[in-house]
Amino acid sequence: xxxxxxxxxxxxxxxxxxxxxxxxxxxxxxxxxxxxxxxxxxxxxxxxxxxxxxxxxxxxxxxxxxxxxxxxxxxxxxxxxxxxxxxxxxxxxxxxxxxxxxxxxxxxxxxxxxxxxxxxxxxxxxxxxxxxxxxxxxxxxxxxxxxxxxxxxxxxxxxxxxxxxxxxxxxxxxxxxxxxxxxxxxxxxxxxxxxxxxxxxxxxxxxxxxxxxxxxxxxxxxxxxxxxxxxxxxxxxxxxxxxxxxxxxxxxxxxxxxxxxxxxxxxxxxxxxxxxxxxxxxxxxxxxxxxxxxxxxxxxxxxxxxxxxxxxxxxxxxxxxxxxxxxxxxxxxxxxxxxxxxxxxxxxxxxxxxxxxxxxxxxxxxxxxxxxxxxxxxxxxxxxxxxxxxxxxxxxxxxxxxxxxxxxxxxxxxxxxxxxxxxxxxxxxxxxxxxxxxxxxxxxxxxxxxxxxxxxxxxxxxxxxxxxxxxxxxxxxxxxxxxxxxxxxxxxxxxxxxxxxxxxxxxxxxxxxxxxxxxxxxxxxxxxxxxxxxxxxxxxxxxxxxxxxxxxxxxxxxxxxxxxxxxxxxxxxxxxxxxxxxxxxxxxxxxxxxxxxxxxxxxxxxxxxxxxxxx
Amino acid sequence: xxxxxxxxxxxxxxxxxxxxxxxxxxxxxxxxxxxxxxxxxxxxxxxxxxxxxxxxxxxxxxxxxxxxxxxxxxxxxxxxxxxxxxxxxxxxxxxxxxxxxxxxxxxxxxxxxxxxxxxxxxxxxxxxxxxxxxxxxxxxxxxxxxxxxxxxxxxxxxxxxxxxxxxxxxxxxxxxxxxxxxxxxxxxxxxxxxxxxxxxxxxxxxxxxxxxxxxxxxxxxxxxxxxxxxxxxxxxxxxxxxxxxxxxxxxxxxxxxxxxxxxxxxxxxxxxxxxxxxxxxxxxxxxxxxxxxxxxxxxxxxxxxxxxxxxxxxxxxxxxxxxxxxxxxxxxxxxxxxxxxxxx
Numbered sequence: 001x002x003x004x005x006x007x008x009x010x011x012x013x014x015x016x017x018x019x020x021x022x023x024x025x026x027x028x029x030x031x032x033x034x035x036x037x038x039x040x041x042x043x044x045x046x047x048x049x050x051x052x053x054x055x056x057x058x059x060x061x062x063x064x065x066x067x068x069x070x071x072x073x074x075x076x077x078x079x080x081x082x083x084x085x086x087x088x089x090x091x092x093x094x095x096x097x098x099x100x101x102x103x104x105x106x107x108x109x110x111x112x113x114x115x116x117x118x119x120x121x122x123x124x125x126x127x128x129x130x131x132x133x134x135x136x137x138x139x140x141x142x143x144x145x146x147x148x149x150x151x152x153x154x155x156x157x158x159x160x161x162x163x164x165x166x167x168x169x170x171x172x173x174x175x176x177x178x179x180x181x182x183x184x185x186x187x188x189x190x191x192x193x194x195x196x197x198x199x200x201x202x203x204x205x206x207x208x209x210x211x212x213x214x215x216x217x218x219x220x221x222x223x224x225x226x227x228x229x230x231x232x233x234x235x236x237x238x239x240x241x242x243x244x245x246x247x248x249x250x251x252x253x254x255x256x257x258x259x260x261x262x263x264x265x266x267x268x269x270x271x272x273x274x275x276x277x278x279x280x281x282x283x284x285x286x287x288x289x290x291x292x293x294x295x296x297x298x299x300x301x302x303x304x305x306x307x308x309x310x311x312x313x314x315x316x317x318x319x320x321x322x323x324x325x326x327x328x329x330x331x332x333x334x335x336x337x338x339x340x341x342x343x344x345x346x347x348x349x350x351x352x353x354x355x356x357x358x359x360x361x362x363x364x365x366x367x368x369x370x371x372x373x374x375x376x377x378x379x380x381x382x383x384x385x386x387x388x389x390x391x392x393x394x395x396x397x398x399x400x401x402x403x404x405x406x407x408x409x410x411x412x413x414x415x416x417x418x419x420x421x422x423x424x425x426x427x428x429x430x431x432x433x434x435x436x437x438x439x440x441x442x443x444x445x446x447x448x449x450x451x452x453x454x455x456x457x458x459x460x461x462x463x464x465x466x467x468x469x470x471x472x473x474x475x476x477x478x479x480x481x482x483x484x485x486x487x488x489x490x491x492x493x494x495x496x497x498x499x500x501x502x503x504x505x506x507x508x509x510x511x512x513x514x515x516x517x518x519x520x521x522x523x524x525x526x527x528x529x530x531x532x533x534x535x536x537x538x539x540x541x542x543x544x545x546x547x548x549x550x551x552x553x554x555x556x557x558x559x560x561x562x563x564x565x566x567x568x569x570x571x572x573x574x575x576x577x578x579x580x581x582x583x584x585x586x587x588x589x590x591x592x593x594x595x596x597x598x599x600x601x602x603x604x605x606x607x608x609x610x611x612x613x614x615x
Numbered sequence: 616x617x618x619x620x621x622x623x624x625x626x627x628x629x630x631x632x633x634x635x636x637x638x639x640x641x642x643x644x645x646x647x648x649x650x651x652x653x654x655x656x657x658x659x660x661x662x663x664x665x666x667x668x669x670x671x672x673x674x675x676x677x678x679x680x681x682x683x684x685x686x687x688x689x690x691x692x693x694x695x696x697x698x699x700x701x702x703x704x705x706x707x708x709x710x711x712x713x714x715x716x717x718x719x720x721x722x723x724x725x726x727x728x729x730x731x732x733x734x735x736x737x738x739x740x741x742x743x744x745x746x747x748x749x750x751x752x753x754x755x756x757x758x759x760x761x762x763x764x765x766x767x768x769x770x771x772x773x774x775x776x777x778x779x780x781x782x783x784x785x786x787x788x789x790x791x792x793x794x795x796x797x798x799x800x801x802x803x804x805x806x807x808x809x810x811x812x813x814x815x816x817x818x819x820x821x822x823x824x825x826x827x828x829x830x831x832x833x834x835x836x837x838x839x840x841x842x843x844x845x846x847x848x849x850x851x852x853x854x855x856x857x858x859x860x861x862x863x864x865x866x867x868x869x870x871x872x873x874x875x876x877x878x879x880x881x882x883x884x885x886x887x888x889x890x891x892x893x894x895x896x897x898x899x900x901x902x903x904x905x906x907x908x909x910x911x912x913x914x915x916x917x918x919x920x921x922x923x924x925x926x927x928x929x930x931x932x933x934x935x936x937x938x939x940x941x942x943x944x945x946x947x948x949x950x951x952x953x954x955x956x957x958x959x
Contacts, residue, residue: 033954036956037956039956039958183954187954228958231958232958233958233959234957234958235951235955235956235957235958236955236956236957236958237950237951237953237954237955237956238954247946247949247950250946250949251946254945254946259705261701261704261705263701280943280949281933281934281937281938282937282938282942282943282944283943283944283945283946283949284934284938286704286705286930286934288700288701288704288930290697290730291697291726291727291730292726294694294697294727295694295697295700295726295727295730298690298691298694298697298698298701298727299697299698299700299701299704300701301690301698301701302670302688302697302698302699302700302701302702302703302705303701303702303704303705304701304705305688305698305702306701306702306705306706306709307705307706308705308706310701310705324691325691325694327691328690328691332688417958418950418955419950420947421945421946421947456706457665457666457668457686457702457706457709458665458666458706458708458709459665460663460664460665461665462665463664463665463684463685463686463687464686464687465630465681465686465687465689466687466688466689467671467680467687467688467689467690468673468689468690468691469689477632477681478681
């Protein structure tokens with residue numbers, strides 16, 4: 001059997017790539033799950049085209065899935081890969097730029113014929129030399145023909161058999177990294193056994209055949225062991241950002257006792273939140289796939305008036321469409337969470353790529369003086385916590401919250417130590433069922449936090465009217481009085497500002513003072529943290545201040561900034577958070593590091609930048 | 616009838632707010648009709664006062680929530696149907712009334728309108744159709760007649776109008792009725808029938824805008840006699856007879872409707888169509904909503920009233936069915952479901 005040498009590694013980045021129909025997203029997910037089961041730290045990142053099935057064998061149609069796994073907690077999916085699986089020449093061409101020097105490249109040798117090589121846009125018949133990677137560790141496995149052969153006895157047509165190529169490939173990778181097959185076999189059974197046992201059988205056979213092929217042919221000089229990570233004890237699951245947002249909302253609904261309503265319109269990369277919530281009728285979640293983005297938020301506003309915890313989910317272009325209704329939620333002072341899973345913009349932009357360029361739109365993209373609470377999640381799993389917090393803040397403070405996520409967080413996954421709901425705080429919305437003096441309900445009467453009361457239709461004696469016209473500061477009847485308008489504008493702003501008293505102070509990772517403070521917000525945390533931690537291990541004087549609370553900002557931010565010689569604000573846009581900080585803190589100089597390529601930062605480029613700033 | 620349902624009067628449903636429509640506006644009559652209908656609906660369906668909600672968008676019609684003493688939500692332009700849909704799904708026990716105009720429902724809110732109709736969600740939606748934009752001071756609307764001269768069409772419009780009833784039927788609607796603002800009793804009756812109907816009820820009220828489109832319906836409404844001659848009030852199970860002498864009727868000639876006179880050319884009452892509002896096939900309903908002068912009377916009353924499943928019922932029954940038989944009852948159970956592993 002396996003005669004190759006076992007080498008122990010700290011961490012490995014593997015990238016699966018092929019046609020969008022090759023099943024690479026699933027292959028990557030199953031590899032990642034099996035590694036998580038083996039106790040490794042994991043971070044994943046899918047990189048896929050906007051087209052569902054772009055022309056086969058072309059660079060435009062290449063879909064990729066990167067897994068970073070290792071013997072500690074992984075904070076990023078890794079910049080460059082140690083192993084590339086390229087199911088055809090186009091996949092090789094599209095991903096060659098992500099290879100580490102001397103990386104291992106597993107190819108389906110059957111697909112590297114002259115025609116396919118030309119179809120992928122190579123000008124010679126030797127793609128490896130053309131890319132300058134001929135000296136890399138290239139493993140040409142005849143994946144297509146071996147899969148066919150392995151499934152000779154299976155009662156399926158050829159097309160169905162060839163669909164199992166990805167399982168053969170996964171088997172090869174499992175051998176290379178000494179992963180057990182058991183978890184994947186269980187998945188295959190659960191997925192296919194009922195529908196078509198022959199398909200289940202074929203997939204399992206292909207998986208085993210791939211594993212055995214690699215072991216028997218000594219395809220690799222070495223195989224690798226990655227020791228389990230030293231993670232805190234407990235029960236874990238894998239979770240991606242979209243699923244975490246959905247579940248965080250359900251948690252806020254359970255804690256508040258308010259039924260959850262989601263009105264949304266499908267949009268990449270946010271749709272999965274709606275899909276996850278639609279599954280949860282067992283927990284009483286009501287979802288509406290509305291006729292458009294506007295109806296999505298308007299149904300949510302209606303549900304909120306009727307007493308539900310209402311949310312609407314979208315991405316950039318959809319946020320633009322929801323702007324007017326967000327203003328309605330602000331002026332009616334109803335609880336509502338709007339999720340914006342940011343993608344590349346403007347307009348349709350880059351639907352499947354990540355970006356942070358909707359920050360200023362989220363803060364100010366509405367008519368009139370129209371402040372919202374804005375918070376941003378920063379890892380796939382903390383999307384759960386920030387969705388929960390968004391629910392708590394919106395219901396307790398009676399003002400909408402905009403929760404920012406992004407394509408990277410939404411699709412990326414990581415192991416998550418499953419929390420217990422008993423450790424989460426209570427949520428107490430200011431629900432009114434009768435007035436103190438027995439008189440009529442005054443919709444704009446406020447508590448000490450400036451939150452108005454929430455009285456639902458159906459409650460006897462609390463009949464009242466609210467709406468988009470400016471209202472009397474107490475009664476809720478229409479008022480065009482100049483002083484009243486001033487008061488209402490000021491009060492709505494003060495109510496949002498007051499939320500500062502209910503959010504945690506900003507923390508710093510590293511020393512409280514020093515040469516360089518790296519500032520970031522939202523989904524870039526993993527990359528910034530990795531860069532800063534590595535540099536600190538190298539003895540560099542650098543700290544990280546990563547924001548989740550954008551509006552209002554935590555109250556101690558100025559005290560943090562004043563202790564650093566240089567501050568660099570890093571974000572995946574042209575400098576929006578830097579501008580926002582300049583507005584609030586004119587006494588500091590904010591340097592910038594920006595990238596707008598639809599891709600996350602790489603740790604390498606971050607370190608280069610920080611080192612150059614340290615001089 | 617539940618014990619807590621009082622015998623309400625129209626006064627219980629009118630608010631203390633000063634009504635600010637123009638003097639002589641048709642909206643006053645509609646307000647009266649609705650305020651009279653609500654106590655009847657409360658009594659018949661056993662709905663207490665606090666479960667009535669009026670939702671609106673933007674426009675003259677949309678000031679309605681301020682003038683009724685129920686829960687009220689004044690939304691944004693065109694979106695009332697969407698807002699009301701969310702409310703109804705959140706709490707199906709509410710009796711939700713949407714007031715809107717031809718601009719609100721047929722133009723900016725057209726998409727929400729057709730989808731609310733298609734879903735057959737249990738709302739009562741009133742369209743105050745005055746064929747003009749009133750609150751923005753006199754521009755043409757999607758229901759203005761072809762060639763209409765207005766501020767934004769100084770040489771006449773060059774586009775055909777929507778007929779709300781045709782749109783309802785095109786969107787697979789189940790209830791459509793039509794009234795005139797001056798026919799307060801008929802409007803009240805239609806509101807009660809719309810509220811009793813389970814599913815989306817659309818009630819179009821042809822409403823006179825005294826300032827920007829005065830007398831636009833006068834050619835068939837100006838006098839009682841004209842109304843008798845130029846309109847027909849349809850009643851389920853009754854023959855489609857109209858006219859001041861009750862001798863005109865509608866019959867089917869091939870695939871077309873035609874107006875005939877009873878007693879002429881051998882026509883007897885037996886030749887006249889009997890109105891079947893409950894017929895799921897909308898073919899004749901569509902011909903009825905399309906009728907207009909000079910050759911045909913304008914159809915009033917309940918033109919279509921067909922029972923079918925409703926969206927709000929299905930949303931709730933789906934949740935209830937799944938909850939009967941589910942494994943996950945709490946967030947803790949959800950978080951621990953599926954693939955998990957232990958780190959020791």
